[in-house]
Amino acid sequence: MKLNRNTVFLGVTIVFAFLMGAIVFSPWASLEAQSGGGDWQTVMTERGFTDEDVYAALSTYNPSGVYDEFVMFASGGHSGQVFAIGLPSMNVLRTIAVFTPEPWQGYGFGAGEEVLDGGNMDGQEVRWGDTHHPALSETGGQYDGQYLFINDKANGRVAVIDLRDFETKQIINNPLYVNDHALFATPSTDYVIQGGQYAQPIGGDYAPMADYAESFVGIVTMWKFDREAGRIDADNSFALELPPYWQDLCDAGKQVSEGWIFCNTFNTELALGGIESGNPPFEAGASRNTTDYMHIINYRAAEELFLAGEYEVVNGMAVITLETLVENNVIFNTPEPRSPHGVDVAPYGDFIVVSGKLDPHTSIYSFDKMMAAIEAGPTELDPFGIPILAFEDVIEAQVEVGLGPLHTQFDDQGYAYTSLFLDSAVARWSLGGDNYRPQDGWSLIETIPVQYNVGHIAVAEGDTVSPAGNYLVSLNKWSVDRFLNTGPLLPQNLQLIDIGADRDNMQMLYDMPLGMGEPHYAQIMRADRLNTWEVYPEVGWDPATQSVDERAVAPGEEGITRDGNTVYVNQTAIRSHFTPEIVNINEGEHVVWTITNIERAKDATHGFAIPYYGINLSIEPGESITFEFDADKGGVFTWYCTEFCSALHLEMMGYLLVQP
Ligand code: RUQ
Numbered sequence: 001m002k003l004n005r006n007t008v009f010l011g012v013t014i015v016f017a018f019l020m021g022a023i024v025f026s027p028w029a030s031l032e033a034q035s036g037g038g039d040w041q042t043v044m045t046e047r048g049f050t051d052e053d054v055y056a057a058l059s060t061y062n063p064s065g066v067y068d069e070f071v072m073f074a075s076g077g078h079s080g081q082v083f084a085i086g087l088p089s090m091n092v093l094r095t096i097a098v099f100t101p102e103p104w105q106g107y108g109f110g111a112g113e114e115v116l117d118g119g120n121m122d123g124q125e126v127r128w129g130d131t132h133h134p135a136l137s138e139t140g141g142q143y144d145g146q147y148l149f150i151n152d153k154a155n156g157r158v159a160v161i162d163l164r165d166f167e168t169k170q171i172i173n174n175p176l177y178v179n180d181h182a183l184f185a186t187p188s189t190d191y192v193i194q195g196g197q198y199a200q201p202i203g204g205d206y207a208p209m210a211d212y213a214e215s216f217v218g219i220v221t222m223w224k225f226d227r228e229a230g231r232i233d234a235d236n237s238f239a240l241e242l243p244p245y246w247q248d249l250c251d252a253g254k255q256v257s258e259g260w261i262f263c264n265t266f267n268t269e270l271a272l273g274g275i276e277s278g279n280p281p282f283e284a285g286a287s288r289n290t291t292d293y294m295h296i297i298n299y300r301a302a303e304e305l306f307l308a309g310e311y312e313v314v315n316g317m318a319v320i321t322l323e324t325l326v327e328n329n330v331i332f333n334t335p336e337p338r339s340p341h342g343v344d345v346a347p348y349g350d351f352i353v354v355s356g357k358l359d360p361h362t363s364i365y366s367f368d369k370m371m372a373a374i375e376a377g378p379t380e381l382d383p384f385g386i387p388i389l390a391f392e393d394v395i396e397a398q399v400e401v402g403l404g405p406l407h408t409q410f411d412d413q414g415y416a417y418t419s420l421f422l423d424s425a426v427a428r429w430s431l432g433g434d435n436y437r438p439q440d441g442w443s444l445i446e447t448i449p450v451q452y453n454v455g456h457i458a459v460a461e462g463d464t465v466s467p468a469g470n471y472l473v474s475l476n477k478w479s480v481d482r483f484l485n486t487g488p489l490l491p492q493n494l495q496l497i498d499i500g501a502d503r504d505n506m507q508m509l510y511d512m513p514l515g516m517g518e519p520h521y522a523q524i525m526r527a528d529r530l531n532t533w534e535v536y537p538e539v540g541w542d543p544a545t546q547s548v549d550e551r552a553v554a555p556g557e558e559g560i561t562r563d564g565n566t567v568y569v570n571q572t573a574i575r576s577h578f579t580p581e582i583v584n585i586n587e588g589e590h591v592v593w594t595i596t597n598i599e600r601a602k603d604a605t606h607g608f609a610i611p612y613y614g615i616n617l618s619i620e621p622g623e624s625i626t627f628e629f630d631a632d633k634g635g636v637f638t639w640y641c642t643e644f645c646s647a648l649h650l651e652m653m654g655y656l657l658v659q660p
């Protein structure tokens with residue numbers, strides 16, 4: 001429910017009157033005195049709150065046991081994780097471990113290694129990531145609550161998270177490229193698309209900078225998603241070779257533009273950097289041109305080329321060459337204003353909004369006009385042979401929004417919102433098209449300051465075909481003076497802004513410090529779209545396969561068996577004991593140890609940790625985990641349950657005796 005301000009104040013007045021009555025006439029009066037509590041108006045006066053402050057506080061407060069209406073999935077930046085955050089409370093509900101081992105979830109300490117190993121690069125273990133763009137799975141262009149994808153910008157990898165248990169199921173390494181930037185799903189999530197960032201020789205080859213124009217390329221990868229299996233299907237995925245511009249953000253067309261993707265580029269100058277040799281640094285060299293290009297790509301046509309076998313294979317991955325793309329009219333360019341960054345498709349798919357970091361306007365392109373210009377047959381070509389659609393032929397409008405515009409999201413009222421990095425503000429402007437607010441035309445409505453240096457913004461369901469509106473979160477890069485000082489490294493600031501239809505102006509509601517990595521981008525979904533399990537469906541569940549594990553241990557079947565040098569420990573866990581409790585093995589044996597949590601009670605998670613051997617598990621109700629290690633050190637090792645699960649939790653322990 002969205003709060004209307006008048007209702008809030010009416011409600012507060014009634015509660016206040018009721019409390020006053022209670023204080024005078026009832027036993028509550030003594031309670032009130034005993035607790036030393038006061039009325040809310042005293043608190044308001046003592047803490048110097050304004051009416052707006054009280055409105056903001058009441059808008060975000062969740063009494064105990066009340067759930068949030070929305071859940072935001074925010075990338076965790078260099079933490080390598082994803083954060084699930086409730087709205088409007090802005091409470092962190094959970095970290096989802098993705099690219100970085102995470103002890104609380106037992107991810108990477110005896111369990112989860114296979115998933116992490118999926119992201120190894122040429123056999124090299126990489127145990128961190130820069131999570132950048134979360135992409136929720138969609139059906140019909142709206143989030144369906146089933147899967148979440150996230151990319152690792154630093155190492156060019158993509159992960160798949162199953163939202164039934166909020167666990168990472170797959171990490172896939174791109175064999176063509178070591179970095180990426182964009183990640184987004186098509187409206188039906190048949191593809192998850194990984195955009196590139198910095199050009200490089202394809203497939204990890206070496207080439208000197210002097211060969212940049214000939215040997216470096218851009219890449220966009222179309223990962224086929226198998227929804228049934230819940231995995232990316234690399235064998236049916238393919239990549240597109242692009243010019244060595246730096247591809248930046250991309251977005252998928254939707255509704256009228258479904259089947260197309262739009263990618264910004266910068267460094268169309270092909271700057272080579274080299275400040276140390278007296279060359280212009282990249283920041284200057286890559287910003288010389290007044291325009292760069294948007295790639296307009298018909299991915300359905302590219303898919304047909306792939307299915308027809310029109311590709312080359314690099315490191316086992318299908319790559320459609322730029323030449324083939326151009327010959328088959330798959331790719332077109334159109335100019336974009338200075339240093340383009342965000343590219344965002346409007347809910348009906350009819351407009352594509354681009355912001356240039358060094359241009360105070362957003363530029364709105366018409367998909368219809370693009371199609372007409374392609375039909376008319378463009379005559380100009382870029383240096384790589386890609387046809388160029390003239391800017392005048394495809395532009396619909398430009399709106400002056402402020403300095404440093406980056407990213408745009410949409411609401412349910414026909415407004416667009418654009419982050420302004422240099423102004424540290426968010427602009428609300430009206431989309432003049434027939435599907436939006438023709439009554440207001442293409443015009444700036446208002447701006448609201450944010451603290452400070454906003455990158456992305458997220459509106460509730462604001463990048464889907466049917467935005468919810470209600471709230472906007474500003475993901476600010478700097479917090480400067482907003483919070484208690486934590487030394488030279490400060491938290492990021494996520495600010496919650498009320499953009500509800502019942503308010504005339506945007507209002508700041510909440511500042512949320514996040515000291516766990518840079519939350520780069522976020523998507524906000526209605527919480528009721530989630531279909532998350534309360535406990536695993538059956539006892540003995542293996543979250544890696546989402547089915548019962550044949551190694552799972554049933555009560556009564558516990559024990560220790562041997563096969564040659566391998567010792568199998570089969571154990572169950574239930575409050576407040578493990579069975580068996582004493583495990584005797586010999587130094588030098590290989591240990592295969594299975595623990596099945598046979599609990600069916602919600603939240604009855606048991607932990608399990610063995611010192612020295614680096615084992616640390618979280619075994620959720622119904623879950624079965626098998627881990628292995630070589631018992632290479634003799635001694636007596638105590639283990640214990642690391643979750644405070646019951647009154648006798650301290651007794652939930654045991655001994656591993658490794659006899660030399
Ligand atoms: S892009 S802050 Cu790395 Cu998402 Cu614009």
Ligand code: CUA
Nearest residue numbers: 641643645649
């Ligand atoms: Cu089980 Cu503590």
